Amino acid sequence: MSIRERLSGNEAIAYAMKQINPDVMGAYPITPSTEIPQYFSTYVDNGEVDTEFIAVESEHSAMSTCIGAQAAGARAISATSSCGLIYMAEMLYVAASNRLPITLAVCCRALTGPINIHNDHSDAMSVGDAGWVMLFAENNQEAYDNYLQAMRIGEAVSLPVMICQDGFITSHAIENIELVETEKVKEFVGTYKPEHYLLKKGEPMAVGAFGMPAYSMESKRQQAQAMIDAKDVIRKVSDEFARMTGRQYGLIEKYRMDDAEEAIVIIGSSAGTARECIDALRAQGKKVGMVKVRSFRPFPAEDLVDALKNVKVFAAMDKDDSCNAHCGPLYAELCAAMYAAGVNGPKGINYIYGLGGRDVTVDSIGRVFAGLEEIAATGEVGETYRFLDVRE
Amino acid sequence: MSYNLKENLQKEERFAGGHRMCAGCGSPIAIRTVLRQLDEGDRAIVTGATSCMEVSTFMYPYTSWKDSFIHNAFENAAATCSGVETAYRSLKKQGKIDESCKFIAFGGDGGTYDIGFQSLSGAMERGHDMVYVCYDNEAYMNTGIQRSSSTPRFADTTTSPVGKVVPGKSQQKKNLTKIMVAHGIPYAAQTTFIGNFKDISEKAHKAIYTPGAAFLNIMAPCPRGWRYPSGDLMEITKLAVETCVWPLYEVIEGKYVLNYRPKNKLPVTEYLKRQGRFSHMFKAGNEWMLEAAQKEVDRNWEDLQNLCEQR
Structure with a gap:
């Protein structure tokens, strides 16, 4: 039986993270996504998850730690908003081109000029070319549901995934929500089994090469193909999710x-x-x-x-x-x-x-x-x- | 166990030759020497900041790194390494891996003193079990010899050129090692290539095997930027130490230890005159620059001796 709850969008995302129990979270506070690492670090400090939480000194370092952790063989997650998202923009490109399926929860908020903490999509749209899968939610239920599907999608095509919701409008508003039982979530999301990773025994690996013109374009073409392939993957994961929950999503x-x-x-x-x-x-x-x-x-x-x-x-x-x-x-x-x-x-x-x-x-x-x-x-x-x- | 150069050199080479670094560059020597201090059988995961070192040693499809290596960007080697180290702790705790690994990050002074300073400070403050190694060549050499906060006063660089009005860099060199000590990390040290490499080897071993965050600052000259004949590398580093421009010291749990005291402290001119970047300081009328440089070295040396004598 699914669980009926009343949660804000941020609570729903943090709860999804807890159910998934990822290996590493690197995050930095920024309104309105701050609550996500807050809730999650409580889970960490109460021993409710195995995740190691890195309280970094900036969003740039948040994404840098996620890149290091995911390349090392871990499932890495973060959460951010607005200026934080574009502060990590450089790293978003690296995460995508290194084909690391990191999951980033974004509470969309206006970019500064004038400084404004409220919702629009200027942050997410400004990183629309970074190579991330980007799913947007209409309400808290969708934010939660999208988050449960993120790793399945990202890991299938080796691309990072942004789960976007609207700052305050859904991140802070409390709505009725239907949660999936944790055992079912774990079964649906599965375990992360990368083929190659830095910590793999007996197989040293080098990540983040200097690519000269002779090779760079091929690597970008492969990245483009992964995004093309993601369309079908999103549909298939949605279908599977619908069989579990009755809630059907498409592109x-x-x-x-x-x-x-x-x-x-x-x-x-x-x-x-x-x-x-x-x-x-x-x-x-x-x-x-x-x-x-x-x-x-x-x-x-x-x-x-x-x-x-x-x-x-x-x-x-x-x-x-x-x-x-x-x-x-x-x-x-x-x-x-x-x-x-x-x-x-x-x-x-x-x-x-x-x-x-x-x-x-x-x-x-x-x-x-x-x-x-x-x-x-x-x-x-x-x-x-x-x-x-x-x-x- | 006493240090033995022959034994040290017989250890496994973890950094392959054939890379594209310049002859007479200190950076690959620093890297090889540090990696050689890993105990046999110990795995290392190495992080490299964007730098000469990175673009010259990991040009697709080749790599000089026999251990797992990750390059992320210019300013975040410390944060990236901290992510790798945290993944290790998480996976180990969950029983998903069973090996024992060490974590080493390398960056030049640009990626360490300047653009990577925040990332470094964060990683050191958080106390990850890692070593951050700065190969300090005192300017942005990869982009063509621009001044950094590590560049010494008066040095001629492409963004602090010796002009008609301004004679090279106006500011003194930032003392990064002291700043790292202020983080309260268990081990910080300053070293370079001297004699039989005892100093750098022992410090690298301590840095790697001290639990928690460690910082190693290695003077690693650049023949193009410093303008010395590439064969003179070891003489330049020796003079840096003998003039007390770059004293050898370490700070263990906050306690300063002076590792070498020159018998006859040489005048700074002995160091400066070997390098083209300081040649204007020797022109008639510029004696004040030499005096100022000497004064700065003397003051820093005095400060360091005081720190080392404190109980």
């Missing part, structure tokens, strides 16, 4: 999309808000729907095109601005996917929204759909680079 989730003519594409907690809005609009007879992106890396290009090919108009919702005078990252990659697939029927616009914790309400999403309705009615797209709910 994306479609909500009321079957006959939708106007759709939004969104990542994270605001999907929950959008559901309310969509239900209300549907009650008025409007053909609206939503596509939620669970996996941002690998980018679910085929799934998104398939989900959106028959709509009249869509809005890609970016909780981050690329500051390129053009669009946010989700819109850019989504449009590239549509164009590459030869799908040019739907019109698409971009909304930059929720920056620095700007509240996203049911009415906010309603304003997006109103904009889409106008485009559908007039055929005029107008400005594609839009900002939602901002004083100008």
